[in-house]
Amino acid sequence: MKYRDVKINFEIDGVEFSVISISLEKLTESFPKHSHSRSSYEIHYVPFGYGRTVCNGQEYRIVPGTFYVTGPGIEHEQQSDSINPMTEFCVYIQAKKRQNSGERRQANQIKGKPGLYFLATDFWYGTADERINELMKQIVSELETGTEDSEEVLESLVRLYILMSVRLYRNEKSGDNGTKEKSGMAVKSDTGKLTYLIIEEEFLYNYRDLTLESLSSRIGLGKRQTERLL
Numbered sequence: 001m002k003y004r005d006v007k008i009n010f011e012i013d014g015v016e017f018s019v020i021s022i023s024l025e026k027l028t029e030s031f032p033k034h035s036h037s038r039s040s041y042e043i044h045y046v047p048f049g050y051g052r053t054v055c056n057g058q059e060y061r062i063v064p065g066t067f068y069v070t071g072p073g074i075e076h077e078q079q080s081d082s083i084n085p086m087t088e089f090c091v092y093i094q095a096k097k098r099q100n101s102g103e104r105r106q107a108n109q110i111k112g113k114p115g116l117y118f119l120a121t122d123f124w125y126g127t128a129d130e131r132i133n134e135l136m137k138q139i140v141s142e143l144e145t146g147t148e149d150s151e152e153v154l155e156s157l158v159r160l161y162i163l164m165s166v167r168l169y170r171n172e173k174s175g176d177n178g179t180k181e182k183s184g185m186a187v188k189s190d191t192g193k194l195t196y197l198i199i200e201e202e203f204l205y206n207y208r209d210l211t212l213e214s215l216s217s218r219i220g221l222g223k224r225q226t227e228r229l230l
Helices: 113-122 130-145 150-170 194-205 212-219 221-229
Strands: 001-013 015-026 033-034 040-048 051-055 058-062 067-068 074-082 086-096 121-129
Touching: 001 113, 001 150, 015 113, 015 130, 015 150, 033 194, 040 130, 051 067, 058 067, 067 150, 086 113, 086 150, 121 150, 130 150, 194 212, 194 221, 212 221
Parallel strands: none
Antiparallel strands: 001 015, 015 086, 033 074, 040 067, 040 086, 051 058, 051 074, 067 121
């Protein structure tokens, strides 16, 4: 299942978080190498199954409990095990500093500021604990039930998911962590945050047949506007 344009927005330490997509899927096909645009992050958690991911040229094994984050400019690809494919819980987020709230700082300068710590960590790989698994279950359950107060509950749960993610970064025993230099192309758009996700999905899933005309139609812009956006 995949929930797109969920419209969960909140702020932590002057960092504005916008959750665009949440999914829980068994991955039976490989994901080719790709990277995310400016301000875009994916939080990957694998509760079941096996596989591998290659991030910026380095291979990492995926087993039950694997947790990793791919931020702007981090090239990555995934391949599921053919016998026991991975099931992945993925949260696609845009995160950026609030206007006039200062420059982006490195992780070793922002202790006690989890929002800034998240923003400064473009890549992290390690192992999650049971608390991450329980939060995943609660988020998925809330998305499925969709009660009157789901929007407020989901905001609280995803906020907690971000905070628990940053706590993993700070636990050196969990895995290799640290910041990496950004290298991706920036995408500037006033057409809505969902446009970022649509463009990335078109290049990821339909790259063999993708044309400027089909992409323009998909995002609802003219060809010249799409060229400028890209």
